[in-house]
Every structure is written in C-alpha cells, then in structure tokens.
Amino acid sequence: MNWYVLYTKPKWEKKVAEQLLQKGIECYCPLVTQIKQWSDRKKKVEVPLFNSYVFVRLNETDRNLVFQSSGVVRYLFWLAKPAVVRDEEITTIKNWLEMPDQYEVSVSTLQVGDKVVLESGPFQSHEAVVKEVNRNNNYVLVLESLGCVLKMKLKQT
Template sequence: MNWYVLYTKPKWEKKVAEQLQAIGIDCYCPLVIKERQWSDRKKKVEVPLFNSYVFVHLEEKDRPLVFQSPGAVRFLFWLQKPAMVREDEIATIKKWLSAPNAAEIEVGTYQVGETIQVDSGPFVNQQAVVQEVTASHYVLVLESMGCVLKMKHK
C-alpha cells in the first residue's frame, strides 16, 4: 500500500477525511491549531496544514474509491504518475505535529546556501539548506521533503 496525495475542494479537507474514514479508507489530514481574529473575538481553530490536500493510504487498484466523497477532486500527479509520499515522510509530519512548541533549531554561524543537518526538534537528522538569515528568523529548505521552514530565533 502507498500514500497518495488527494486534492480536495477548498475547505473540504476535514470533511473528505471523515467521509473516507467512514467507508474504511485509511487517510491522514494533518491539522494545526491557529488563532483567528474576528471583529469581536479571537478563537483557536483547527485548520489543515496543507490546504486542499489529504493523504490516503491504499492500493493502486483502490484509488477510484476515494471519489465516493463529493469533496474529492483528483489525485496529485508528478511526472505523469500519481504522487506518492513515503511512509517515513508521513511519520515525520506526524512527529512534527505532535512535538511540543518548544522545539528549537540552532543555526549558529551558518551562511546562506550552506547545507546543514538539523540536530534537534521534530526534523532531527534532516538535511536543510539555509536560505535566509534575518534578525528575527531563519528560513531553512528541507529538500528531501520539499518544504520550507521559517524558524524564529530563541
């Protein structure tokens, strides 16, 4: 079985995940808690980490089953093949989301463009390229995962 990336209608990520789980399809919609501001109040809400994407874990032959959910649009493709996510990448996302907010990454005296190995936090042992260093934050690129991290200074 492989993890595939399913593209959903906007704002349907949680609904699609619930509907797929209800019909027995293993899926993962990573959620984060964000504070939203309304005119009269602030509220913490759970929002998807990746807009319009849900990860589904199934056999190649079972891919059409996901379209039983009205919010499922299509699979994400890469080089004319359905995009697959490795099990260890899903595990890293889960580990990162379950880690306490206190995780810190030391960049030290590294220069822009230099490749470093992250030595703490949820991305420990991942290779990253220092893209930007400012007075308040660092921008690191995790090429193996295809993501960019913006980390605040201590």
C-alpha cells in the same frame, strides 16, 4: 500500501478526510491550532497544515475509490507519477505536531541555498535546503518528496 497526496477543493480538507474515514479508507489530514480574530472575538480553530492536501494510504489498484467522496479534485503528481509519501515522512509530520511548543535551534551560520542534515528535533536525519532565514525565528523547511514548502516559527522560552 503507499501514502498518496490528494488535492481537494479549497477549505474541504477536513470534510474529505471525514468522508474517506467513513468509507474505510485510511487517511491523514494534519491539523494545527491557530487563533483567528474577528471584529468581536478571538477563537482557537484547527486548520490543515497543508492547504488543499489530504494524505491517503491505499493500494495502487484502489486509487479511484477516493473520487466517490465529494471535494476530491485529483491526486498530486510528481514527475508524471502519483506523488508517494514515505511512511517515515508521515510519522515525522505526526511527531512534529505532537512535540512541545519550544525548540532550541541554531541556524546563525547557515546561508540561503545551503543543504543541511538536521541533527535534532522531529526532522532528525532529514536533508533540507535552506530557502529563507530571518531574525524573527521564522524558518523555511523544504519537503522535497511532497513538493511543498513548510514555514515554521520557533517559539522563545
């Protein structure tokens, strides 16, 4: 069985994941906690790590079952084929979300466009392309197999 990427309606990621689980389809919607501010209050909310994406694990022959859930738009395609995410990439995302809030990373000598192999942390041994580095501890990590960019801010101790 492979992991595929579903594209959902905007803001439907959690609803789609819940519907798929109720139908017995293995899925994963990575969530992160953010503090949202309204005019009268602040609140911690869980939001999807990847907007409009839900990962599903099923056989190629069962791919059409997901369209029985409302909110599913289509599968994400990569090079004219349904995008397949490797098990280790899903595991890496899960591990990254479970990691402590502090990391020690040094990228001072890296230039935009450099290809690097990460030596530590949740993406250890993964190859990445440096797209952006700035002095506010914001880094851009490219996940090529998903065809998306993950922006990460490292917290200071």
